[in-house]
Amino acid sequence: MKSKIKELLTAYKDLLGEIYREKPFMVIMTFLAAILLGLFTPLSVYVNSHIFNDGIAIARGEMTFGQYIPFLILFVLLTILPPIIGWVFIYGYVQPRSLLVLRTSMRGRMLQKIKKMKYEHFENEESMEIIDKAYNRVENAARHMFPMYVVTAISSLVASLGALWYLYSVKWWLLLTVLIPFILETYLTTKTNYNIYDELETYWQKERRYWILGSFLRSREYLRENKTFQAADYLIDTYRKRLNSRNREYEKYYFRHLKSNFTKYYITDLAIIFNVIILLVLFIKGELNIGLFISLSQLIFRDLFGDLMGSVWPIRWSGHHINFFNYFKKYLALAEDEDGELEEIPEKVSIEFKDVWFKYPGTERYVLKGLNLLINDQEKLSIVGENGEGKSTMVKLLLGLFTPDRGQILINGVPLFNYSARARSKIFGPIFQDFFRYSITVRENVAIGDIDYLADKEKLEQALRQARADEFVNELSDKEETLLGRDFDGGRDLSGGQWQRIAIARAFMGDKPVLILDEPTSQLDPVAESNLYSEFAEMAKNKTAIFITHRLASTMITDKIYVISEGKVQESGTHEELMQAGGLYAQMFEAQKQWYQKGEVNAYAQ
Numbered sequence: 001m002k003s004k005i006k007e008l009l010t011a012y013k014d015l016l017g018e019i020y021r022e023k024p025f026m027v028i029m030t031f032l033a034a035i036l037l038g039l040f041t042p043l044s045v046y047v048n049s050h051i052f053n054d055g056i057a058i059a060r061g062e063m064t065f066g067q068y069i070p071f072l073i074l075f076v077l078l079t080i081l082p083p084i085i086g087w088v089f090i091y092g093y094v095q096p097r098s099l100l101v102l103r104t105s106m107r108g109r110m111l112q113k114i115k116k117m118k119y120e121h122f123e124n125e126e127s128m129e130i131i132d133k134a135y136n137r138v139e140n141a142a143r144h145m146f147p148m149y150v151v152t153a154i155s156s157l158v159a160s161l162g163a164l165w166y167l168y169s170v171k172w173w174l175l176l177t178v179l180i181p182f183i184l185e186t187y188l189t190t191k192t193n194y195n196i197y198d199e200l201e202t203y204w205q206k207e208r209r210y211w212i213l214g215s216f217l218r219s220r221e222y223l224r225e226n227k228t229f230q231a232a233d234y235l236i237d238t239y240r241k242r243l244n245s246r247n248r249e250y251e252k253y254y255f256r257h258l259k260s261n262f263t264k265y266y267i268t269d270l271a272i273i274f275n276v277i278i279l280l281v282l283f284i285k286g287e288l289n290i291g292l293f294i295s296l297s298q299l300i301f302r303d304l305f306g307d308l309m310g311s312v313w314p315i316r317w318s319g320h321h322i323n324f325f326n327y328f329k330k331y332l333a334l335a336e337d338e339d340g341e342l343e344e345i346p347e348k349v350s351i352e353f354k355d356v357w358f359k360y361p362g363t364e365r366y367v368l369k370g371l372n373l374l375i376n377d378q379e380k381l382s383i384v385g386e387n388g389e390g391k392s393t394m395v396k397l398l399l400g401l402f403t404p405d406r407g408q409i410l411i412n413g414v415p416l417f418n419y420s421a422r423a424r425s426k427i428f429g430p431i432f433q434d435f436f437r438y439s440i441t442v443r444e445n446v447a448i449g450d451i452d453y454l455a456d457k458e459k460l461e462q463a464l465r466q467a468r469a470d471e472f473v474n475e476l477s478d479k480e481e482t483l484l485g486r487d488f489d490g491g492r493d494l495s496g497g498q499w500q501r502i503a504i505a506r507a508f509m510g511d512k513p514v515l516i517l518d519e520p521t522s523q524l525d526p527v528a529e530s531n532l533y534s535e536f537a538e539m540a541k542n543k544t545a546i547f548i549t550h551r552l553a554s555t556m557i558t559d560k561i562y563v564i565s566e567g568k569v570q571e572s573g574t575h576e577e578l579m580q581a582g583g584l585y586a587q588m589f590e591a592q593k594q595w596y597q598k599g600e601v602n603a604y605a606q
Contacts, residue, residue, distance in 0.1 A: 008318055011325040015102075015146055022101045030094050033085050034151040038158025040082055041303055045166055045295045047074045052291035086151075094147045102142045109332065110135055116336040119401035120361045127334060133324055134331035141321035149314045156310025163304050166296060170279075170288065177278065178300075181271035182308045188267075190316050268305050275300050337400065340418040345426045349411060349513045349544055351375040351398065356407035358390075358397060367393045369567030370407070375544060377513075380537055382547045382555045384588065385564035391548045392433075394564075395518045400424050426450065429507030433519040437499055439485030442473055445502050446480075450510030459509065466539050467505035472498055504536070514544040533557060552589050561585065 020027045050071045057063040114131075121127035167174040276297050283293040309316065356371040367390045375381050383391050396402050397409060400416060409416040411427065419427070429449060438445050444454070446463055453459040460480060464470040476482040476492060483491045484502075494502070507515055517536060537545060537557045547558060555561050555575050563571040563578070563585045571583050578585040 004322075005315065007322050007326065008314060011318070011322040012145065012150070012314065014325065015142055016150070018105055019098050019101055019146060022105060023097065026094060026097060030090060030147050030151065031154060033089055034147075034154035035158055037082060037085055037151070037155035038307075039162065040078055041159035041299070041307060042162025042166065043074070044078050045163065045292075045299055047071055047078060048295040048298070049289070049291035051075055052294055053289055054291075056290065090147050090151055095143065098146055099139065099143050103139055106138065106142075106328070107135075110328075113332055113334070113336075116339075118335045118337055119396070121334050124361055130327050130330045130334065133327040138324045138328045141324040145314070145318060145321055149318060152310045152313045156307040156313065159303065159307040160311050163299055163307065166292075166299070170282065170292070170296070174275070174278065177275050178271065178304065178308070181267050182305065185267045185271075186309065186312055186316065190312075268309075272300055272305060337421060338417055340420050340423070342414065342419045343423050345423055345513075346412055347513065348377040349427060350377050350413075351514070351544070352410040352413075353394070353397075354408045354410060356397065356404045356409060358393060358402065358404050360402075366405075366567055368397075368404075371564075371568050373562050373569050373572070375546065378542060378544055379560060380540070380545045380547075380558040382549065382552075382558040382561045383564060384549055384552060384555065384561060384585070386588075387550050389564045390567055391550070391564055392518055395430065395516055395546075395548060398516070399428055399430060426510055427512060428514050428516060429509075429512035430516040430518060431503050431507045435499075435503040435506075437485060439483070439487040439491060441478075441481050441483055442476065442502065443480040445484060446505045446509055449506035449508070450512075453510055459511075462511075463505040463508040466508040467501050468535065468539070469498070469501035469505050472501070500532075504539070508539070512543075514546070515540050516546045516548070518548045519550070552592050555589075563588075 054063055054068050058068055279293055279296055282288045353371045353373045356368050357366055358368040359366045385391055443460055446460055447454040464473055485491045486493050534557055562569050571578055571585050
């Protein structure tokens, strides 16, 4: 429990510090408003007792109505002001404003972090839990903690102290009849809540699976496929079954805590009844006047225990939320890429994989096992092999997304990570199999390849020409400024082939010396694939081009072929040399050659 309290204080310190840096006056005014709200409770006891006692005195002719007016005015003010301060100022202004501040500040930090974060975290479930909770839930946690819990705690503490002073002035031992059950109930509630929060954490992975399946059922791609395949009933039924299974698990642990919940809630109710009976006895004995008896009874029935509990509200209910702040801290502590100091962009590039070993984080199987290969400047190279042999893994290593477990990757004899991330991004122009289709303009989509040239119309047009995308882009309504995708009104969707050209233009943006095609043509038929590779080889004149594929459409147009199997290079050479050798490449080609029997790639079958 002590460690939880320490985490709680740290979380509130960080949260308030974050908001205070941006809006110090708002934070100060919120604290003052909370104190004022708390003062209204003891003031109400004072005013209400006078309303009752003085009203009786007026009826008896012992007071004039003029003496009564100030208390009526105070009564009206105490009725009007709390909603204005609480709902209008705190929850109508401070809460949404502080959330905007946090959203800007914290999301800004998270986005900056994600830019530097090691790519391996996105292929690790434990890291994905941290990222998910930090990014999607910390804002909601912050919204509860400030101003809600902070204002509740301060105002309730002030109100409780005032109320306890009144009870002390009547009988000092009334403090014991109130505080003992309050302390007992607070201990039970806090302990139960923190136990529940710890149990809830264990359900995250299942929750994430439900959420992912649920998001599939709402996606446009799902709707399109299921209009064709009619599998909606099966998927919905699967989702419902998983959801029901999850609900049964939640019901089990809520039932486990039912007894403690029953006990703690009735402690408060019994304490309220007991203390009102005591006040009634004191009133009957003549030790309390009617006004104070009614006011204190109302206070105990309506406010006192609520205020006492509210004064420790952050301790009682913040356990769940501080977990998300802990995830935010863990998120910021996730390992970052080491950025080299070399900023020079070489005009000529040779690449060497030197005894490279690699296995994915959290796994035991090596994907690459002592890989050695050399790519010379302006060489056109095909890297072929069956699926799962490590071809795409090589690309991830070359782009710096992962670090080899052993061995080195050299650029012109210099270790890859000696170059800065910015320099590496200007050396390599990759086109991925699952390239992203951004719902932004054509210009922005292409400039993603080198954002430094976002406003450079000449560079943009050059990249579009090189990718042979200029013709259809010029036919769009707003040309380069046309919004792409269907996520926004007025967006224009492109065909698969047109999107592919946009992805190629993205790789050409900035005149990068090395272009990489990582199976971006896997959805094309073999003849169309071969034609695209031929076009790309022509586009990539005076550049190094690396073709990654398990189909052999690119091999006839490249200078050299590397055959990857069992994590290393098994064969290398030209198409003719490898066919004469009669090894793995020849077997693969013989198995595929019927794909290339006609049209522009008839030479493949010869």
